[in-house]
Amino acid sequence: MFIAFREEVESVLADALRAREYPTDDLGIERPPEGVDAVLASSVAYRLAGEAGAPPPQVADELADAVDLSDATYVGGVTQQGAYVNFTPGEAYFEGALDTGPDAGRLAPTGDSVVVEHTSANPTGPVHVGRARNPVIGDAVANLLAYAGNDVERHYYVNDAGRQMALFTWAYERFDESDLPEPERDRIEYDLVRYYRTGNEFLDGETDGATPEAIEAAEAEIDDILQGLEAGDEATHERVSEVVDGVLAGMKACLARLPAAFDEFVKETRFMRDGSTDDVVARLQELDEAVYEADAWQLDLPSFEKNLVFLRSDGTSLYTTRDLAHHEWKFDNYDRAVTVLGEDHKLQAGQLREALDLLGNDADQLQTVIYSYVNLPEGKMSTRAGTGIDLDDLLDEAIDRAREEVETRLDDRTRDELDDDDIERIAKQVGIGAVRYDIVAKQPTKAITFEWERALDFEAQSAPYVQYVHARCCGILDEADEVSDGATAAALTEPEERDLLRSIARFPGVIDEAATELEPHRVATFTREFAETFNAFYRECPVLSAEDPAVREARIALVAAARHTVANALDVLGVAAPESM
RNA sequence: GAGCCCGUAGCUCAGUGGACAGAGUACUUGGUUCCGGACCAAGAGGUCACGGGUUCAAAUCCCGUCGGGCUCGCCA
Incomplete structure (x- = not known):
């Protein structure tokens, strides 16, 4: 959805600039800060101010007026706010997000x-x-x-x-x-x-x-x-x-x-x-x-x-x-x-x-x-000299610590019982996931000094936090009926629901940018923000116990879409997405 | 010595021309009759290493300094 939205913004903004005889070489499209309603914004008015002989906000206002959305599908509105031209999503954008399926984040074939x-x-x-x-x-x-x-x-x-x-x-x-x-x-x-x-x-x-x-x-x-x-x-x-x-x-x-x-x-x-x-x-x-x-x-x-x-x-x-x-x-x-x-x-x-x-x-x-x-704190690792931590040892230790974690939480569980195979599976998914996530979430150019406690820290912004969201989604969907075709985003009016839909919609855009820059850590950053957005929704919006059937149906569809998004984001990172943990 | 990379909250890191610099952790306080508390809310925490410059606008670009990493083999 995001990519189609971005293309529409580029197109209508370029048209508006051309109509006013402004240059179209730099559209200044960027992501607005949190709290702004728009999906994308343009700061082009700053650069046009000199040429237009008017202050940036006035140019932005002029451009917002000149944008023609009559052919737009996903862009629902355009507004001026300060020096910015903001593009807000239309209902089709949210409906598209709600439709997100198992191919979440997969882009059209490039042929390469x-x-x-x-x-x-x-x-x-x-x-x-x-x-x-x-x-x-x-x-x-x-x-x-x-x-x-x-x-x-x-x-x-x-x-x-x-x-x-x-x-x-x-x-x-x-x-x-x-x-x-x-x-x-x-x-x-x-x-x-x-x-x-x-x-x-x-x-x-x-x-x-x-x-x-x-x-x-x-x-x-x-x-x-x-x-x-x-x-x-x-x-x-x-x-x-x-x-x-x-x-x-x-x-x-x-x-x-x-x-x-x-x-x-x-x-x-x-x-x-x-x-x-x-x-x-x-x-x-x-x-x-x-x-x-x-x-x-x-x-x-x-x-x-x-x-x-x-x-x-x-x-x-x-x-x-x-x-x-x-x-x-x-x-x-x-x-x-x-x-x-x-x-x-x-x-x-x-x-x-x-x-x-x-x-x-x-x-x-x-x-x-x-x-x-x-x-290592004491210097380089070398196979030849035999100095270094073997990856096998790190993974073993990570799995052991994850197993302890699972076992201490067994008593707190309100859901189904876990057998020994489940505990072992979860220990591997969480332990190895935490090691991978810790590595892939950082910019690769930064030097790292290996320390056991840090590499095995399951708290913080780590894999289990994101994996937990996936398990939660699975838990809800387990008890829900089939995801209905009739679900509509129109039934989702709470701000937390809308925020979650926006996050789901944005995922393909994250893949696109991360792939272009060859920077997988951007996907890790997304998973963290996504998990927060989901947890806010989870807190405010009961799914299974929603009273209005249309809302319940739509929320179930929303959880399904969220599940596919977080599952695929973790898949890109090579981190397992447990159905229970 | 030369070239490249890095320096953002006590700690671990996002942000790399544009809206008030953000998370987590640690610290303080609070939250579960209700779908999974590996969760959430609130508070406090900053000379964006330092000094110049470019720009309407710099953590982000340029120059210099300091600190750390890597490289400079008829090794890979």
Whole structure:
């Protein structure tokens, strides 16, 4: 409803400006502050005052008079208030909101295919919370783009050709179970990461037998593995794959708990084996910006101080070289590409974009969402050093605390009994939902220092507050009759009812803006405001016990519309919408 | 040192040219014969880091300063 309303406002206001021979390049359309009756307003009168030779309020008044609403469906009125032209909703706007169904917030298809790449953590060990923002934000961005009408695919780009993986493969083959500490958890990536850590310690000369000669021999073996990968050697690829696929399977299981699922795990070796990395190297060498210095091929990018090396002196490619081939593949197969990256990759992303441009691609097809790292009070988290909080541990703790919460509230319940399965389901929905919501509700550019109490705070503006509204809606609808087709917004005259209808109507507009800006936290802000609006309605307006049958029918329809809105808003955020809690 | 990001109520955060800067939390006080109290109402809490500038209008844009984060590898 909101989007149609906005289009009508743009159209009638532009017409009015044209009729008065004013410019129409900036309509100044904005959301009015709380307490103003309008859905949208225009501040264009400020800018026209000079040209019109009249004070802004007078210009606004003139424009309000000039607006012709005879063809408008959703805009019901236009008024002047101070320097503003305010557009108020008509009855069709409220009726449309009341009709909101299971497709709440879904926008018309754009016809665009979009690949969203996120997480893409190196398969070296368990997922830790330092990078937990990536799957949470990435999944929400993908959901958001899908709601906005795009055909979305979710990719995890697997770094299986880098030096780290060669090192890991060597360590896996070199060390024995008996050389390793006990795994922290019974899952494959916790088992395997012990080889990676022990291998790194060995190379740093921190383990027995790590003589300079032994380290040198190990380095030579790691180089051999890298060379084998570069040459497309099948046996080498299989050796590395065993480690990569093992660790990845475990990481996948961890991410599935969020849940964050992927359509495809795209391995970078794919772009070495199909020859596209070689092709990129050959084309880069032809560029005017290509230089051969210190036996290595480099790119002298105009916007960057440091050269970008794209071919090592030993002839092997680098991460960014392969990523160029990867992105050209994306451009060939999708209309748009969105990547969610930690801020530590920002420079690399900029260089990638410029190199793609030099290679003749339209780099505007690529957008990046940057988030800041989550650090511990004592410093960075590192898989290699084994410092960090595992995402599994955070989720376990969140579920435990949620379970306690549910159990202490059991006695207060006035509704149906919960069995053990219900308690477990609710504990997961609330615990994991709270963790996700806490991450996705914040602007990603702000740095976070991880603290247990803060990450597990279920009070405050958190998921359970919003989830509770959904459960309440379900509770009411459970006891209500079928939602009637005959329900009409005309029966909803209380201000709290009208406010709720406006909130429901606004949801598609929130999706539209959040998707355009790639900012899922806007949806989280909406859920909070929506929950408040719903609770005000709930407080003032009895539904099932409403005396007038027409009002009762309309309120039931309103609760149904609210339920679909909050369910889908949570769905975008990747937070479960419990039917009871 | 250079480049990028961040700085809003005690704390955690929205707001990023336009109507009086908003929530939650913590603190004080009150609310359930009635659909789910994981709720609601009221009070108190601000040099929007600091200093200049642009504009009819700046938390928002520009310049500088301070404080914090990230990056600057033939790693990823």
